[in-house]
Amino acid sequence: MTTKLLTVSPSPHVHGDFSTQRIMLDVAIALMPALLVSILYFGVGALKVVFVAVVACVLFEYLIQKYLLKVPVTITDGSALVSGLLLAFNVPSSIPTWMLILGALVTIGIAKMSFGGLGKNPFNPALVGRVFLLISFPVDMTNWPKPRLLDFSFADAVSGATALGKLKEGVMMGETVDKLMIDIPSYLDLFVGNVNGSLGEMSAAALLLGAVYLLARRVISFQIPMSFILSVILLTGIFWFYDPSRYADPLFHILSGGLMLGAWFMATDMVTSPMSKKGMIIFGIGCGLLTVLIRLFGAYPEGVSFAILIMNAVVPLINRSCTPKRFGEVLK
């Protein structure tokens, strides 16, 4: 009689069909529509930026894990791929390649691996990479190529300021918003993505399409993006109502800049956002508030990256103060 050895382990004996890899794959899939729009408007250059950022991020993670930290290599979990994609989405498509690689090193090496790797980083790695580049190389990082639909030539692109940049500069020079708006892309252009901007942030429509996919796959929940976007609408609405000649309307604010990308894809990063639904709402409101304050009163025309990074720092506090309601808690 042969003896069959059985496995003995504690319950549960089944596992749901969820994995880190699948989550990362879903995020990558959700970013594809925006990438497509980017290629349509910025040409092959956009594809090159994405390729370089992704390869650099994955490679840096591999090298650091294998030779520096000497820990098991986990590049197959897809998190470096997503970091690379998001970094590429947050820079101008005209960025010099060496600069982008440096950004990838900061993203993976400093923002992620130095904290212990996946799950242990307090700040969104791609945003740390972007902000590092923005502060270090302000000229290259704000040199936005103009969108040229289906122009795949490698000719030097004409560059110009973003809609938010033009508005900020104009208002500071004493112009009124309605005069400036003549020179600013229409809402339809802002919605489809026919505007200057970071590689992946221009098309609100494409980003929303990806967001719907993430919501349907339950990778993200609506709490953070909704509270983020609604607080931006509310706050910019108040200022617009107060003085429409100096402040743009809420629709302009939600369609321009990196708000859609930030709210749906950056602020929702699981690692750097709160655990509970209540915490997520507080986090989203904080992001919205800071974004508007920076956009309207800060030195930079755009504040989404800074807002999210600042709120990232508050997440541990939010987690400690927003515990879920315990079942059967006797109310005092």
Place this chain on the structure above:
Amino acid sequence: MSDLKTFPQGGVHPSDHKLSSQKKTLILNLPKVVKIPLSQHLGAPAIAMVKKGDQVKVGTLLAKSGGFISANIHSSVSGTVAMISESTDTSGYLKEMVVINVEGDEWEENIDRSTDLKKEIVNTREEIIEIVKNAGIVGLGGATFPTHVKLMVPPGKKAQVLIINGVECEPYLTSDHRVMLERADEMLIGIKIIMKALNVEKAVIGIESNKADAIEYLASKIKDYPGISVQPLKVMYPQGGEKQLIKAITGREVPNKGGLPIDVGVVVQNVGTALSVYEAVQKHKPLIERVITITGKSVKNPGNYLVRIGTPIIDLIEASGGLPEDSGKIISGGPMMGKALTSTEVPIVKGTSGILIMTDKEAKRIPQSSCIRCGKCVSVCPLGLEPYLLYQLSIKRKFEKLENEDVMNCCECGSCQFTCPASLPLLDYMRLGKLEVGKLIRARKNN
């Protein structure tokens, strides 16, 4: 069915794999030897009343209740007591068991073995509780809490509603489902008996909508049983948990930190328990057999069997077509909360609702990776706990903090671990934490 109720907080959806739901219950052949453990219930082990060489019949008292929370144990077969010795039970530990060599099938004379339905309830409340106690009935849903203790409502408390648990939210298991379909009248009379013992006017049978046939059938039956109603429920694990079921049906929350269902005026009993109560009170039959599901993806004939307590599980496996080649794990109970068995010689006990055989492939755990702080464990916890935090605190052995984070409220349903994308052993460490916090609490009480 638009009026499906469920509990509002947490929960998961494991695929249900109810392979045996349409299989009629068969009677399993008598085993040659039975091993009847003296501890098959929550509470103190029973005290043996027989010795080696004693002749016993079906229904003979083998061991008497060993404390306030304990239960009598009866012989499930007729024959000779071979020995009282230690043997491995479902928990994997050695437990004292009465080993009986089976000879024939002779029953105690007072047991009414006819199939006639006896509707009229003649006993008083006190008599019912006494009969249930003597019959050794325990909760058959799996928790095996002695039923008579639940029927004695503490002074100052009042039971308002009896909830009958027909949820069977564990994947694969179908024994309760079959009881509802095949033994409906007996079960409903059993419910009436429990209602009388508790002095309540209202009983609600909670059934998940994946058992539409049972909902429909019982809904047609209850016309003859005033006071009993059927509540269809949305499929959601762990709805069969007492606290979740009460919340789903009544909207009331059993207070945490040691609160009981009776604190919100509710008593919960399993459908199988109601059937056993009928048999004990109306037919004088102690708890000596129960319906058990034998199932698994590679099992040739998944099915439901009426099995005598103490039968080795290998007999049940043989009846279903033998142990499959690719067996990797044998589980007593369902895949979410069941216990993996260490041997095929383990006996069936009162709390065994099913035997699930998993394949080699299913038996292996998925390799774990890093926590990505996704918060899914928090959102699925039906008790509002933060499993990721409890897991970390337990690893770091910070047990006092763990107690403050309410680890003792954990019902070990496994939803967190089931849902974790990093496949972390969350519940393993929470169990460890509960054990250590339990020690802290006891040490404090003793000082």
